[in-house]
Amino acid sequence: MRQRLRRLLLVALLATVVTGSMGLQPPPARAYHSYKTRLLDSTAYSLYRREFRIGLMKFSYGMFNWLQLSTYTLPWIAGAALEQVAPNLELKSTFFNRRRLALSLSFEFAEGGVESTEIDNGELTTSTVNYLVFVTGLTSSVRINSNISTHLGGVFTGTDVAGGSEPTGNEVRGVAVVNMLQIWGMLEWRLSPVVALTMTVRWLPYVSDTVARANLEIDDNTGAIIGIQVEVFDLKNAFAAIPGAVFSWERANIRIGVGYGDFFVESVGLVVPASIVRNISAEFDVFVRF
Amino acid sequence: MPRPPFILLLSACVALGACAPSLDIPPPPDIQPVLDAFDAPTADVRAEIMGETDDRIARASENITESLLLRRLLDIIESVRAGLDDAIDDGDLSANGDEYSNPNGVVDIISICPGWDLQAPEPDVANGTIDLTMLLVEGRISPEVWGTVEGCRFLVNDREWSFDGGVTVHFGDVVDVETDLNQLVVTFVVEGTLRLGELSFELAESARISAGGRLEILIQLADRRTFVYFFEPDEIIQGIRDITGVFGCSLENRECDKGSDGFFW
Numbered sequence: 001m002r003q004r005l006r007r008l009l010l011v012a013l014l015a016t017v018v019t020g021s022m023g024l025q026p027p028p029a030r031a032y033h034s035y036k037t038r039l040l041d042s043t044a045y046s047l048y049r050r051e052f053r054i055g056l057m058k059f060s061y062g063m064f065n066w067l068q069l070s071t072y073t074l075p076w077i078a079g080a081a082l083e084q085v086a087p088n089l090e091l092k093s094t095f096f097n098r099r100r101l102a103l104s105l106s107f108e109f110a111e112g113g114v115e116s117t118e119i120d121n122g123e124l125t126t127s128t129v130n131y132l133v134f135v136t137g138l139t140s141s142v143r144i145n146s147n148i149s150t151h152l153g154g155v156f157t158g159t160d161v162a163g164g165s166e167p168t169g170n171e172v173r174g175v176a177v178v179n180m181l182q183i184w185g186m187l188e189w190r191l192s193p194v195v196a197l198t199m200t201v202r203w204l205p206y207v208s209d210t211v212a213r214a215n216l217e218i219d220d221n222t223g224a225i226i227g228i229q230v231e232v233f234d235l236k237n238a239f240a241a242i243p244g245a246v247f248s249w250e251r252a253n254i255r256i257g258v259g260y261g262d263f264f265v266e267s268v269g270l271v272v273p274a275s276i277v278r279n280i281s282a283e284f285d286v287f288v289r290f
Numbered sequence: 291m292p293r294p295p296f297i298l299l300l301s302a303c304v305a306l307g308a309c310a311p312s313l314d315i316p317p318p319p320d321i322q323p324v325l326d327a328f329d330a331p332t333a334d335v336r337a338e339i340m341g342e343t344d345d346r347i348a349r350a351s352e353n354i355t356e357s358l359l360l361r362r363l364l365d366i367i368e369s370v371r372a373g374l375d376d377a378i379d380d381g382d383l384s385a386n387g388d389e390y391s392n393p394n395g396v397v398d399i400i401s402i403c404p405g406w407d408l409q410a411p412e413p414d415v416a417n418g419t420i421d422l423t424m425l426l427v428e429g430r431i432s433p434e435v436w437g438t439v440e441g442c443r444f445l446v447n448d449r450e451w452s453f454d455g456g457v458t459v460h461f462g463d464v465v466d467v468e469t470d471l472n473q474l475v476v477t478f479v480v481e482g483t484l485r486l487g488e489l490s491f492e493l494a495e496s497a498r499i500s501a502g503g504r505l506e507i508l509i510q511l512a513d514r515r516t517f518v519y520f521f522e523p524d525e526i527i528q529g530i531r532d533i534t535g536v537f538g539c540s541l542e543n544r545e546c547d548k549g550s551d552g553f554f555w
Contacts, residue, residue, distance in 0.1 A: 168356075224398060
């Protein structure tokens with residue numbers, strides 16, 4: 001009897017120690033959908049402090065529990081291919097996160113350039129275009145219940161493009177500007193800790209008149225600044241509806257979605273008209289979170 | 291760690307975006323009454339009218355022809371026109387490494403006046419500026435070009451002229467960028483102060499220059515009736531165009547040949 005009791009006490013003690021040890025150590029970072037580990041894209045949530053996200057589309061680091069630093073990979077890759085680096089940086093802050101409501105604010109800038117050389121009538125002509133894009137976003141996320149969340153946001157994108165060609169008979173260089181406001185919403189439905197279904201709708205209710213400015217040099221005394229309104233594409237009221245899914249395992253995540261409409265380039269806050277992408281709007285990313 | 295006031299950051303971000311340049315196309319000044327008066331003068335010129343206006347006509351003619359002010363303005367606009375002609379091909383403007391088809395917009399022209407020192411190595415803003423606004427309408431030049439002249443110094447036959455004032459230039463109709471503006475009938479409305487050394491003249495005239503060099507000056511009477519006095523390039527042939535028609539005059543001889551109604555004043 002005493003031996004049995006002693007064994008039982010020993011087992012209970014070991015169990016207590018093991019269980020207590022697990023409670024004392026910080027749990028390993030897991031990307032499974034959970035109350036604390038939320039979707040990051042198109043939501044108000046950010047990485048936690050010292051968390052990393054390394055993915056095909058985006059690199060992110062949680063500086064604080066409420067501040068995430070990110071850079072998108074696509075402008076870097078495109079810039080490297082075009083031999084002109086295109087740095088970009090995004091700050092996202094979840095400045096309010098209590099109970100069912102979270103709010104975040106983000107600011108991003110991207111800068112780059114494109115240079116092309118062609119032969120025109122036997123003459124070598126070099127064209128350069130430099131761009132600066134700044135994106136400001138405000139997002140709210142609301143947890144309806146443990147499985148369903150809604151996310152709503154607005155994104156304002158400002159773009160400056162400067163470029164010109166040389167040599168030409170009359171060098172005309174200038175700047176083009178377009179601003180746009182995007183409203184979006186996403187419904188998230190968690191089927192399991194691994195699978196979440198999403199339905200994202202994006203809409204562009206406001207696009208400024210595109211203004212291009214060019215400098216015309218006449219002679220040493222006389223010059224002109226040409227300001228023209230152009231409509232390169234009819235983007236007003238562009239929209240997309242994208243059903244998708246996010247798969248999250250311990251560290252790896254896959255986000256996919258294919259829908260209908262214009263193509264919203266999330267990394268730079270710009271829109272590619274449906275006529276160019278044949279009405280196919282997509283979302284895709286593969287990343288690890290740890 | 292206290293969180294920074296991100297609402298302020300948001301405000302700054304939005305303000306930065308809202309401050310992005312936008313195109314403001316200004317409305318051109320309305321000089322239609324001047325154009326109408328040139329086309330259809332309303333006065334029946336007689337000796338009494340010429341007696342009241344001959345000095346004004348002579349002074350205006352002298353100031354315009356000796357200062358070459360209108361010619362200078364037209365030359366600047368024509369040089370910009372030629373530049374646009376180089377940049378616009380079949381209605382497409384080449385700029386920013388891209389092409390803009392049939393553009394609508396504004397051309398702000400800035401010209402630094404040459405000054406009185408022909409040996410000056412480079413343009414000096416202290417010699418004054420001419421700031422003009424031209425509109426593009428589907429790749430073509432709108433009829434009106436207007437702006438201001440500030441302290442513009444220029445030499446004509448070694449004489450030191452300067453002008454301060456406002457100008458409006460009208461080509462009659464929308465102009466293709468390939469069109470030489472010197473081949474058109476151009477209307478000028480000029481108001482300001484013309485200086486020659488110590489002398490100062492208040493200039494408030496409406497004038498026309500045609501391709502052949504004919505100068506027409508619009509005269510408006512106190513009762514708002516109008517007539518046109520013209521000078522052919524040789525200045526020997528002069529005349530009047532009024533409600534009754536066209537007839538020859540001579541300011542020097544103070545006479546007009548109005549057929550049976552010819553008169554002296």
